[in-house]
Amino acid sequence: MLKVRKASFAYRGPGKDVRIPALEKISFDLKRGDFVILTGRTGAGKTTLLQLLCGLIEPDEGTIDCESRDLSSISSMIFQYPEDCFFNATVKEEIEFGIRRSGRNASRRLEEIVESIGFDLAEFGTRRPLSLSGGEQRLVAIASIIALDREIILLDEPTSGLDEKAVATVRKILNVEKSENKTVVVATHWPAEFMDLATHVMNLKDGRIDFFVTVADYVDLNLHRERLEEKERYLLNYYKLFRRFPQSEEELILFIRRDKRC
Amino acid sequence: MSRESCDILLSLEAVTVHADGRKILESFSLDVSKAESVALLGRNGSGKTTLLRTIAGLKRFSSGEITLDGGIGMVFQNPESALFGATVEENLAFPLQSLQLDRNRIFERIQQSARKFGLTEILDRDILTLSGGQRQLVSIAAALISEPSILLLDEPLSMMDRQDRESILQTVSEIVGSETSVLFATNRFSEVVGFDRFVIIGNRRKLFDGGIEELKRTPSVFYEAGMSVPFEIVQSC
Numbered sequence: 001m002l003k004v005r006k007a008s009f010a011y012r013g014p015g016k017d018v019r020i021p022a023l024e025k026i027s028f029d030l031k032r033g034d035f036v037i038l039t040g041r042t043g044a045g046k047t048t049l050l051q052l053l054c055g056l057i058e059p060d061e062g063t064i065d066c067e068s069r070d071l072s073s074i075s076s077m078i079f080q081y082p083e084d085c086f087f088n089a090t091v092k093e094e095i096e097f098g099i100r101r102s103g104r105n106a107s108r109r110l111e112e113i114v115e116s117i118g119f120d121l122a123e124f125g126t127r128r129p130l131s132l133s134g135g136e137q138r139l140v141a142i143a144s145i146i147a148l149d150r151e152i153i154l155l156d157e158p159t160s161g162l163d164e165k166a167v168a169t170v171r172k173i174l175n176v177e178k179s180e181n182k183t184v185v186v187a188t189h190w191p192a193e194f195m196d197l198a199t200h201v202m203n204l205k206d207g208r209i210d211f212f213v214t215v216a217d218y219v220d221l222n223l224h225r226e227r228l229e230e231k232e233r234y235l236l237n238y239y240k241l242f243r244r245f246p247q248s249e250e251e252l253i254l255f256i257r258r259d260k261r262c
Numbered sequence: 263m264s265r266e267s268c269d270i271l272l273s274l275e276a277v278t279v280h281a282d283g284r285k286i287l288e289s290f291s292l293d294v295s296k297a298e299s300v301a302l303l304g305r306n307g308s309g310k311t312t313l314l315r316t317i318a319g320l321k322r323f324s325s326g327e328i329t330l331d332g333g334i335g336m337v338f339q340n341p342e343s344a345l346f347g348a349t350v351e352e353n354l355a356f357p358l359q360s361l362q363l364d365r366n367r368i369f370e371r372i373q374q375s376a377r378k379f380g381l382t383e384i385l386d387r388d389i390l391t392l393s394g395g396q397r398q399l400v401s402i403a404a405a406l407i408s409e410p411s412i413l414l415l416d417e418p419l420s421m422m423d424r425q426d427r428e429s430i431l432q433t434v435s436e437i438v439g440s441e442t443s444v445l446f447a448t449n450r451f452s453e454v455v456g457f458d459r460f461v462i463i464g465n466r467r468k469l470f471d472g473g474i475e476e477l478k479r480t481p482s483v484f485y486e487a488g489m490s491v492p493f494e495i496v497q498s499c
Contacts, residue, residue, distance in 0.1 A: 011391040012391070013387065013388075013391065014386045014387060014388065020387070020391055040423070041395075041423040041425065041426075042393045042394070042396055042399075042421070042422055042423045042426055043392070043393040043395065043396050046393075047394065080394045080421060081340045081342070084340070084342070128282075131281075131282045132307075133306050133308075133311075134306055134307070134311060135306020135307055136306065136307055157394065157420070157421050160394075160417070160420030160421050161306075161339050161417040161420045161449065162306060162449060163305045163306045163449040163489065164449065164489065164490055165305065165488075165489075165490075166306050189395075189421070189422065189423050189424060189427075229424075229452060230452075230493075230494075230497075231493050249493075253493075253496055253497055256497045257497065260497075
């Protein structure tokens with residue numbers, strides 16, 4: 001569905017004609033229903049790639065094509081700190097804005113979305129977005145983008161600064177999008193948080209694709225081997241053994257305790 | 263003077279803070295000693311950021327008392343809030359300007375800090391061309407460059423990759439322990455496992471204040487705070 005061919009992008013640097021390359025000749029395809037975890041060191045080009053995929057910036061060279069349609073009308077991006085972009089007076093209006101643009105049944109959809117982030121419309125609907133806590137603001141910001149109902153959803157470190165419960169809510173939202181066969185790309189430094197939802201993992205290194213593989217290959221090829229968090233290591237070992245991810249945290253902890261023989 | 267009272271760097275006595283007509287913190291007391299590392303835990307919305315901003319003098323408190331013996335370096339959750347100069351170098355130079363150092367000394371300090379935080383290559387880059395993680399690195403370097411006596415960190419590593427995260431944690435642990443104290447708010451327990459003390463906020467109050475062993479013995483405090491017990495504690499035998 002989405003074809004990226006030899007796409008390059010560079011930022012303007014200090015001084016005249018200085019260019020700082022962010023992405024160099026990147027090529028790959030995405031299909032409907034793909035859920036990609038995008039990893040890579042800070043400055044590797046993750047954010048730039050997401051911005052290209054949502055049509056916010058255009059490649060200096062190469063092409064990005066999605067069935068000849070306008071990228072900015074079929075994809076939406078959730079930025080780092082999306083809560084910086086609130087522009088409505090209340091939580092309800094913030095979310096309604098996206099719904100109106102999506103053309104879906106407004107009142108039913110509003111309830112659905114507000115419920116998906118675990119908010120009570122009566123309590124939160126009239127609050128000023130900026131009066132919410134950081135985590136709550138993030139969830140509202142994510143919900144307002146999800147409300148646009150685009151085919152391609154791009155998220156840039158959506159769980160940074162979120163507590164465990166808010167992370168679980170983000171996962172729940174993305175699970176719904178996945179079940180609707182949307183294409184999802186999540187840039188993150190915490191791949192384990194989305195591993196069970198993902199179909200693929202793409203790693204960027206110095207502006208190039210280091211690897212782009214299925215989750216099964218990611219585990220089998222030990223592409224994760226460097227510097228794993230302990231939890232991540234167990235999660236991937238679990239997958240290696242059972243060819244599926246644990247269905248709950250408890251299941252994983254049981255597995256770890258068995259491994260440690262305690 | 264008793265040893266205890268002369269070692270205390272920061273002291274909050276029954277501090278109450280309101281925001282938007284709601285009470286965020288109620289009668290909150292906390293002492294931080296010199297060179298001590300304190301982790302601040304609690305759900306989103308529990309008041310961690312409010313507490314740090316109040317200590318930093320960025321937010322008014324309605325009652326109570328805060329005393330601080332020394333300077334503060336603060337790193338915000340969103341690095342955008344603290345970065346303003348055009349280039350990385352300007353951001354590092356800014357905190358030094360009020361210290362009345364001569365030019366050479368300022369230049370030296372910037373070079374030193376850039377080396378420590380791996381910023382040498384990007385000193386003349388415009389902040390706007392940096393990634394989120396790089397911006398966080400710059401704000402930590404800027405917060406530490408004036409050698410504050412306490413460092414207030416609000417989710418400072420949230421956008422960093424694992425290598426940078428580990429090296430920053432290493433740097434923080436070297437600085438703390440020698441001269442600086444740190445108050446580190448995070449949702450990721452793995453970042454603060456080795457800290458001296460843990461403070462858990464919930465229901466506007468301090469629910470726990472103690473070391474790791476005590477925390478392991480009383481995991482129920484996490485439920486009380488509306489959190490789940492961190493992975494690092496649950497999976498230990």
